[in-house]
Amino acid sequence: MTANDGKVVKLAVDEITALGTDVSVYQALYQRRMAWQFKDEAVPKVALERMLEAAVWAPNHRLTEPWRFFVVNAASPLRHTLGDQAYEVSMERRGDPRRAEASRKSILDAPVLIYIYCVPGTNDEVTQENYASVCCAAHNISLAGVAEGLAVTWETGGATRHPNLKVTLGAEEDWTLATLLSVGIPAESPASFRTPVTNFVYWHE
Ligand SMILES: Cc1cc2nc3c(=O)[nH]c(=O)nc-3n(C[C@H](O)[C@H](O)[C@H](O)COP(=O)(O)O)c2cc1C
Numbered sequence: 001m002t003a004n005d006g007k008v009v010k011l012a013v014d015e016i017t018a019l020g021t022d023v024s025v026y027q028a029l030y031q032r033r034m035a036w037q038f039k040d041e042a043v044p045k046v047a048l049e050r051m052l053e054a055a056v057w058a059p060n061h062r063l064t065e066p067w068r069f070f071v072v073n074a075a076s077p078l079r080h081t082l083g084d085q086a087y088e089v090s091m092e093r094r095g096d097p098r099r100a101e102a103s104r105k106s107i108l109d110a111p112v113l114i115y116i117y118c119v120p121g122t123n124d125e126v127t128q129e130n131y132a133s134v135c136c137a138a139h140n141i142s143l144a145g146v147a148e149g150l151a152v153t154w155e156t157g158g159a160t161r162h163p164n165l166k167v168t169l170g171a172e173e174d175w176t177l178a179t180l181l182s183v184g185i186p187a188e189s190p191a192s193f194r195t196p197v198t199n200f201v202y203w204h205e
Pocket residue numbers: 032033034035153154155156157158179192193
C-alpha cells in the first residue's frame with residue numbers, strides 16, 4: 001500500500017490546472033449514470049488521479065479534510081479477500097449461494113474499486129459535517145468520471161459490511177465507510193428517472 005510520505009502540501013485553488021473538457025457542469029450532472037456492467041478495459045491511472053484530485057475540492061466546513069480513499073486495482077491481491085468477504089456477508093444475510101457468488105463477482109470484475117472512508121469529528125456536529133463533505137467528495141468523483149468517459153457506481157450494501165473490511169484495507173477502526181465506488185468504462189446505458197423537483201420544493205416568495 002502506498003500513500004503520501006507524511007508531508008502535507010497545501011494547494012491554493014489558483015495552483016490547480018483543470019482538465020479542459022467539452023462536458024459542461026450541467027451535462028455531467030444529467031449524464032452521470034451508475035452502471036453495473038463494465039467493459040473489460042483498464043481505467044487510465046491519470047483519469048483516476050484527476051478524479052481523486054477533484055474529490056478533495058468538495059466543500060468542507062472547517063477544512064477538516066475528513067476523506068480517506070483506498071483504491072484497489074484489478075490486479076491487487078486484495079481483490080480475492082474483498083470478494084470472499086462480499087460472498088460471506090451475502091451468505092449470512094440471504095443464504096443464497098448464487099446471489100453470494102454474484103456479489104463476489106461484482107467485486108472481482110469491477111475495473112477499479114475505491115473505498116471511501118470518513119474520519120470522525122471532535123463532536124457529533126463535526127462528524128455529521130464531515131460525512132456530508134465526504135459524500136460531496138464521492139459525488140465529485142462521479143461527476144469527473146463523466147468527463148473521463150467513466151461510470152462510477154456507489155455501493156453501501158453487503159460488500160461494504162464485512163467486519164474485517166477495515167483491517168483488510170488498512171482503515172482505522174473509528175472511520176466510517178461512506179461508500180464503495182466501482183469505476184470503469186460502462187458496458188451499458190442504464191435508464192433512470194426522477195420525480196419532477198416541483199413536487200419537493202416549497203418556495204417562500
Ligand atoms: C448513498 C448511496 C448508496 C447506494 N448503494 C447502492 C447499493 O448498495 N447497491 C446498488 O445497487 N446501488 C446503490 N446505489 C446506487 C443507486 O441505487 C443509484 O443511484 C440509483 O440506481 C439511481 O441511479 P442513477 O444515480 O444513475 O440515476 C447507491 C447510491 C447512493 C447515493
